Amino acid sequence: MRQFINSGAVALALLAAAGPAQADEAALKAEVEQLRAEVAALKDAVHEMQTQRSAVAAVPVAAVAPSATVTAVPVAGTAPAPAQASAGGEREATTLWGYGELNYNHPSAHAADAQADLRRAVLGFSHSFDESTHVYGELEWEHAVTSADDQGESEVEQLYVEHALAPNYGVRAGLMLVPLGLLNEHHEPTSYYGVERNFVETAIIPSTWREGGVAGYGSTEGGLNWNVGIGTGPDLGKWDATADEGRASPLGSIHQELQLAKARDPSLWGALNWNGIPGLNVGGGVFTAKLGQGNTELPIDDTRLTLGEVHARWQSGPFDLSGLYTRGTISDTRAFNLTLLGQPTPVPKSFWGGYAQGAWRALEWDRSYLATFVRYEQFNTAASYEAQPQGLGAAAMPTQRVWTVGANYYLNPNVVFKIDYQDFRYDAAAFGYGARFDLGVGYQF
Amino acid sequence: MTTNPSLQMRWRRVLACLAGAVLAFDALAAVPATDAVELGRKIFHDDSLSASGRMSCATCHDPAHAHAPANDLAVQLGGAALDVPGFRAVPSLRYLNVDTPFVFQKDGTPSGGFDRDGRAQDLLEQAQRPFLAAHEMANADAGEVVARLRNAVYADEFRAQFGANVFDDSDLAFLAARFALSEFETKAVEFHPFDAKFDGFLAGKQTLSPQELRGFALFNRPDKGNCAACHSSTRQANGAPPVFTDYTYDSLGVPRNAQIAATADAEYFDLGLCGPDRVDLAARKDLCGAFKVPTLRNVATRHAFFHNGYFHTLKDALRFYVQRDTQPQQFYTVGANGAVDTFDDLPPALRGNVNMDEVPYDRHSGQAPRLSDAEIDDVIAFLNTLTDGYDPLTDTADPARSLAATQNSPVEK
Numbered sequence: 001m002r003q004f005i006n007s008g009a010v011a012l013a014l015l016a017a018a019g020p021a022q023a024d025e026a027a028l029k030a031e032v033e034q035l036r037a038e039v040a041a042l043k044d045a046v047h048e049m050q051t052q053r054s055a056v057a058a059v060p061v062a063a064v065a066p067s068a069t070v071t072a073v074p075v076a077g078t079a080p081a082p083a084q085a086s087a088g089g090e091r092e093a094t095t096l097w098g099y100g101e102l103n104y105n106h107p108s109a110h111a112a113d114a115q116a117d118l119r120r121a122v123l124g125f126s127h128s129f130d131e132s133t134h135v136y137g138e139l140e141w142e143h144a145v146t147s148a149d150d151q152g153e154s155e156v157e158q159l160y161v162e163h164a165l166a167p168n169y170g171v172r173a174g175l176m177l178v179p180l181g182l183l184n185e186h187h188e189p190t191s192y193y194g195v196e197r198n199f200v201e202t203a204i205i206p207s208t209w210r211e212g213g214v215a216g217y218g219s220t221e222g223g224l225n226w227n228v229g230i231g232t233g234p235d236l237g238k239w240d241a242t243a244d245e246g247r248a249s250p251l252g253s254i255h256q257e258l259q260l261a262k263a264r265d266p267s268l269w270g271a272l273n274w275n276g277i278p279g280l281n282v283g284g285g286v287f288t289a290k291l292g293q294g295n296t297e298l299p300i301d302d303t304r305l306t307l308g309e310v311h312a313r314w315q316s317g318p319f320d321l322s323g324l325y326t327r328g329t330i331s332d333t334r335a336f337n338l339t340l341l342g343q344p345t346p347v348p349k350s351f352w353g354g355y356a357q358g359a360w361r362a363l364e365w366d367r368s369y370l371a372t373f374v375r376y377e378q379f380n381t382a383a384s385y386e387a388q389p390q391g392l393g394a395a396a397m398p399t400q401r402v403w404t405v406g407a408n409y410y411l412n413p414n415v416v417f418k419i420d421y422q423d424f425r426y427d428a429a430a431f432g433y434g435a436r437f438d439l440g441v442g443y444q445f
Numbered sequence: 446m447t448t449n450p451s452l453q454m455r456w457r458r459v460l461a462c463l464a465g466a467v468l469a470f471d472a473l474a475a476v477p478a479t480d481a482v483e484l485g486r487k488i489f490h491d492d493s494l495s496a497s498g499r500m501s502c503a504t505c506h507d508p509a510h511a512h513a514p515a516n517d518l519a520v521q522l523g524g525a526a527l528d529v530p531g532f533r534a535v536p537s538l539r540y541l542n543v544d545t546p547f548v549f550q551k552d553g554t555p556s557g558g559f560d561r562d563g564r565a566q567d568l569l570e571q572a573q574r575p576f577l578a579a580h581e582m583a584n585a586d587a588g589e590v591v592a593r594l595r596n597a598v599y600a601d602e603f604r605a606q607f608g609a610n611v612f613d614d615s616d617l618a619f620l621a622a623r624f625a626l627s628e629f630e631t632k633a634v635e636f637h638p639f640d641a642k643f644d645g646f647l648a649g650k651q652t653l654s655p656q657e658l659r660g661f662a663l664f665n666r667p668d669k670g671n672c673a674a675c676h677s678s679t680r681q682a683n684g685a686p687p688v689f690t691d692y693t694y695d696s697l698g699v700p701r702n703a704q705i706a707a708t709a710d711a712e713y714f715d716l717g718l719c720g721p722d723r724v725d726l727a728a729r730k731d732l733c734g735a736f737k738v739p740t741l742r743n744v745a746t747r748h749a750f751f752h753n754g755y756f757h758t759l760k761d762a763l764r765f766y767v768q769r770d771t772q773p774q775q776f777y778t779v780g781a782n783g784a785v786d787t788f789d790d791l792p793p794a795l796r797g798n799v800n801m802d803e804v805p806y807d808r809h810s811g812q813a814p815r816l817s818d819a820e821i822d823d824v825i826a827f828l829n830t831l832t833d834g835y836d837p838l839t840d841t842a843d844p845a846r847s848l849a850a851t852q853n854s855p856v857e858k
Contacts, residue, residue, distance in 0.1 A: 149551070241679060297684040299649045339647055340679065341658060342665030389655060392662050 035278060097124045099444035101189040103196065108435040118144040119440075122157065132164040135174075155257065157208055169218025172229075175258045176215055179227040179271040180285040181205045182311050182324055189442025193359055193373040194404050195418045196438060200353035200379050203400075204326050205309060206252035211267060223276030225283075232256060233267030233289030236300045236336070241343035247381055247397065250351050251307070251328070254291070262293035284310035291330065299335035303347075306331075318361035320371070325354035334386040337394075346394050349386045353379025359408075367412045375404040401425035406438070415443045484606055485629025487599045488622055494593045495582035496525040502575065502626070505535045508635060511743035511833060511844035513537035519704040519754030523581040530706045531580045532715060532722070533561055534754030537747070539833070539844075540688050540740045541568065542631045543681075555694045555718060561736045561752050563694070564723040568627040569620075576619075587619035594622055638847040639686050641742065642830040642840075647686055651837060653830060660827030663820050670767075670816055670824055671804035675738045689741035689831065694718055696734035698769065698788035698799035700776045702753040714792055715753065733795045734788075743844055745829045753790065759828060763821045767805045767814040 100121040106114040124138045138157040146152035160174025177185045183192060183201040187208050192198070201207045213231015234254040239246055245253035256262065267289030274282050286308045292301035309326035329350045337346040359373035382397040406420025418440040488494065489502045505521050506512040513535060514521060520531035546566040547558025557563060565571035575581045576590045584590045594603065595612045604611055607621040630636050645651030653661065665673045673679075676689040694717070707713045715721070718732040726732055736752040744750075750762040765776060773785045780786060788796040800806050805815035816824065834846030 237684070242673065242677075295684070297648075297680060335649060338658075340665070342662035342669070343673070343679070344667055389658055392658055 093129075094127045095125065097126075097445055098122050099124075099188040099190070099442065101440055101442035104439040105195075106437040108437060124158075132170070133161065134163075135159075135161045158210060168220070169216065171214065171216050173214045175210050175212045176229070176231070178209045178211055178269055178285075178287060179229075180209070180269070180287060180307070180309050181207070181326065182281075182313060182322060183207050184209055188444045189418075189440070190410070190414060190416045190444050193357065193371070193408055193418075194375065194406055194420050194438070195440035196422075198355055198357075198375060198404075199377050199400065199402055200324060200326060200355050202252070203249045203379055203381050204251075204328060204351055204353040205307070206249050206255055209251070209255060210257060211255075211269075212258040212261065212263075213267070215269075223274055225273040225275065226271065227285075228268075228270040230266050230268055232258060232261045232263050233265055233293075234291055234305060235262045235293045235295075236291035236303050236330075236347065237262070237293060237295040237298055239336075239345075239347055241340040241345045241347075244345060246345040246347070250330070250348055250381055251305070262295075264294035265290035265292060279315040281313045282311075284308065299339070300333075302332040303336070304331045305329070320359040320361075320373075321357070323354070323356045325352075327352040332386075334388070337386060338388060341388065341392055346382075346385055348382035348397075349384045351379075351381045351383055353377065362407075368410060370407055370409045372407045373405070375402075377402045377404070398426055414445055415441075417441050481606060481625045481628040482632050483629075484599065484603060485625035485627070486633065487597075487602075488594075488626055489629055491597055491599075493597060494576065494584075494590060495523075496584060496589075497523070497527050497582075499527060500582050502572075505581075506538045508848055509845035511537050511746050512539050512636065513743070513747055514749070517748035517757050519702055519749050519757075521581075524579055524583045529580040529583070532705060532707055533752050534749040536561065536739055537743055538630055538636060540637050540742055542637050543685070543688055544692065555732065555735070557692045558737065560722070561739075562717050562723040563737055564725070568630050569623050572623040572626045573619075586615075588615040590622070591615040591618040594618060635848050638833050640835060640847055641833055642835040642837075642842060643827075644686055645835060645837070646830065647680070651835075654826070656823050656826040657830050658827075659820075660823035660825065661830075663816060663824050664827055667804060668815070669805070669820070672741075672824070674803060676741045690738045693738050694732070694735035695738055695800050696736075696791075696798045697751070697766075698734070698796070699751040699753055699765070699790060700755050701790035702755040704755075705753055708790075714790065716791070716795070717752065730795065731798060734791045734798045741828060742831045743833055745825070745832050746844055759825050760821060763816070763824060764818075767808075767816045767821070770801065770806055770808045771810060771812050771814045773810060 098121070101119045102117070103119045104114075104116045120140055120142045122138055122140045124136070126134055126136045128134045137159040140155050140157045141152060142155070143150070143152035146154045156175060158175055158177060160172045160176050162170060162172045164170035179185055181201045183197055184205060184207045186192070187197065196202075197207055211229075211231040211233065213229050215227055215229030215231075217225070217227045219225045233256075234251055235256055236254055238254045238256075240253065243253075267287060269285065269287040271285030272283055274280075286306070288304065288306045290301075291303040291305055292298075295301065305328060307326065307328035309324060311322070311324040313320070313322040315321075327350065330347055331349075333347040333349060340346050355375055355377040357373060357375040359371050361369050361371045363370040378399055378401050380397055380399040382394075383399070384396050385394050387393060402425070403423040404420050406418065409417045409419075411417065418438070420438050422436045422438065424434055424436070489506075492499050492501045492504070494501065500523055505514050507515045509515070519534055521535050523529050523531065541559065544559060545557040547563040548556055550556050555563065559565035559568060559571040560574075565574075576584050577586065584593070591612055594600065597603070600612075603618075603621070603625075606625075607618070611618050611621060642651055642653070642657075646653050661678075663669045664676075665678055667674070675691050675693060675695060677691050678687050678689060680687055696717070701708055703709075707715075716733040717723075717736040718726050719729050720727045720733075745759055747759075748757055750756040750759070756762040756765060768775060773787050777789050778786050788799050791799070808814060829842070832842035833844040835842040836846065
């Protein structure tokens with residue numbers, strides 16, 4: 001699968017690098033056909049190389065970044081080459097990579113809340129035990145300082161072993177990113193527009209969302225990628241009705257991140273993505289899990305989360321268009337919410353969000369380029385609650401609407417400077433105040 | 446020099462345990478050893494340990510009344526002739542097993558501790574003053590307590606538990622007695638039965654009436670009663686049922702209570718955290734007037750409310766919460782010039798410490814209170830669901846019922 005993915009990435013990179021000159025549709029089609037032919041030739045060559053290697057005893061081979069990184073479709077340009085951990089030959093077994101971002105937010109009506117933050121610094125590694133078995137990990141620090149008296153966090157964001165059963169399918173086990181949406185698996189700052197990650201894929205799909213478990217993955221010749229898994233799930237026993245975290249992100253407030261995770265109730269997930277046409281990605285996924293986790297103190301044993309999403313992204317020449325819709329439900333919350341009457345944050349029955357985004361690579365200089373974008377989002381973290389006795393139920397949250405306009409300036413494909421302006425159509429401290437001006441810098445290697 | 450309260454508490458516990466262990470090793474086997482919990486129960490109910498011979502812990506902390514006074518006096522009477530008035534309303538001893546030593550949280554919020562000013566770090570320390578205070582059991586010193594203990598009907602059991610020579614050292618014997626009391630109050634289920642109607646509701650075994658549910662919602666709602674802001678109503682982090690306190694302190698400006706004899710002196714002020722009973726925070730003027738947020742379990746069975754027992758009905762207490770700022774003339778004296786002498790139980794310079802920011806104290810004179818009278822009734826209906834000893838068959842609750850119900854398993858395992 002990996003050579004196919006790499007070939008696809010090369011193709012996309014070539015396509016993207018072609019730039020505005022391919023405006024003519026006929027020329028573009030011709031080039032696409034040529035690229036397809038080149039991709040096919042590359043695949044044959046790689047396959048031949050692998051066949052030759054299979055005769056050799058298992059030896060460490062060049063490692064690559066986890067599929068989450070490799071399959072990431074960069075905003076433009078080529079995927080970064082993993083840095084070699086040591087100055088050895090061309091077949092190093094261990095590889096390091098990383099990314100980071102520093103952000104500045106300035107709420108226009110609440111200047112006193114302006115904030116600068118080293119949002120995250122991430123170091124990743126992989127190690128190849130043999131041609132088909134690898135381990136991948138990401139270690140993350142958020143908010144610069146982590147200690148008992150500081151707000152920073154130190155965490156393992158991914159850590160899993162992957163074993164390829166065949167060139168185009170395999171299994172993974174460990175702490176993995178849930179394969180939902182466009183952002184969760186591709187969350188490096190160079191991979192998305194805007195200083196902050198979009199609201200839909202943070203408030204509804206709680207990026208970066210990971211669970212521990214076992215998953216199968218694979219791809220077909222026709223460009224269909226699949227991922228199914230079973231693992232840990234959120235714990236509704238963590239719900240805090242007195243705090244606003246549940247209103248900011250229902251799932252973000254109860255996911256467990258494999259930290260002594262309660263694991264009686266397994267979760268199931270599945271995702272499909274089709275990349276059969278260069279530049280086009282269409283996909284969707286579903287995640288479902290019971291949320292009680294064996295809690296005998298709270299009436300939550302029957303509660304179940306179901307979250308689904310569909311998305312599409314089309315990158316052609318200087319244009320990059322994408323859209324996503326996601327909706328989640330939590331069933332059987334009435335009894336639990338009855339014990340929380342009047343509290344500000346009961347458990348929602350449904351929550352949803354969607355966005356449409358358009359970007360245009362406006363200027364280009366050698367390896368540098370400027371991409372402007374506009375994004376419109378709607379989302380609601382508590383669109384409905386299960387009914388309570390008359391007069392005692394909580395009112396649904398209003399739907400949030402956010403316009404974001406801005407630009408990503410890529411000094412090179414791996415270093416990005418960002419600026420944007422966000423207009424919130426609802427005043428809420430959890431999401432923003434009226435309007436916000438943001439600056440950021442990010443990198444990956 | 447700074448001291449760590451939790452270390453102090455641990456040290457005292459270690460000392461008490463060591464005392465018990467050392468003395469028990471020396472014990473004669475003439476009397477079968479009981480356990481500290483049962484000894485604590487006997488001490489708790491023993492009138493002979495007081496100067497009057499008519500007062501025990503249970504006199505003020507009546508088990509049948511949720512370990513709180515059975516009468517409606519603002520403060521209780523003690524001393525050799527039971528005619529010396531106290532200074533503060535007697536709190537319930539229930540649900541103190543989950544209280545913690547006094548600390549300042551990271552943000553500076555005072556929290557935890559025993560007694561209304563948190564000065565005692567644990568029940569072992571808390572039990573000391575009632576034996577010795579002139580307005581309570583009025584023993585002159587530890588020696589006098591131990592002399593009475595030596596003559597108690599259970600003295601041999603005390604020796605069997607703590608050693609044949611336990612009474613030779615008054616300080617050690619007094620410590621052992623308080624250790625037994627602490628064990629009793631911590632481990633006997635009757636002090637924390639969690640058998641209120643609300644507990645059944647949380648467990649999905651009982652349903653609340655529409656009025657009780659309305660009251661529950663009003664209790665929680667940040668824009669109405671906002672009671673849950675201090676009297677937490679959700680399960681604790683470990684999944685245990687709520688105790689309806691966050692263990693913090695608040696200055697409410699409760700009116701001066703002329704029923705307390707000490708208030709006859711115009712210069713007398715009970716300032717809670719900063720004195721006069723507590724002395725270590727006397728310089729913290731910003732904390733003056735703040736008293737510990739009590740549990741609301743069994744609050745509907747009380748006859749005196751707040752630290753000075755000024756109010757005698759739950760409805761009056763709730764009215765004070767929501768009407769203190771909208772109709773202050775109900776609670777404070779009005780001068781000849783028409784000015785209301787608000788927060789009159791604090792010196793004028795310290796009245797700025799009173800909480801006037803949070804709901805429901807954020808209203809001003811003439812505004813509608815956060816709760817109407819009908820809504821207060823709903824909240825009271827809910828508060829009645831917090832009374833121990835609930836009987837689903839009669840839909841009634843009685844803390845005395847908890848005592849009988851816990852006889853078969855009186856001690857927490």
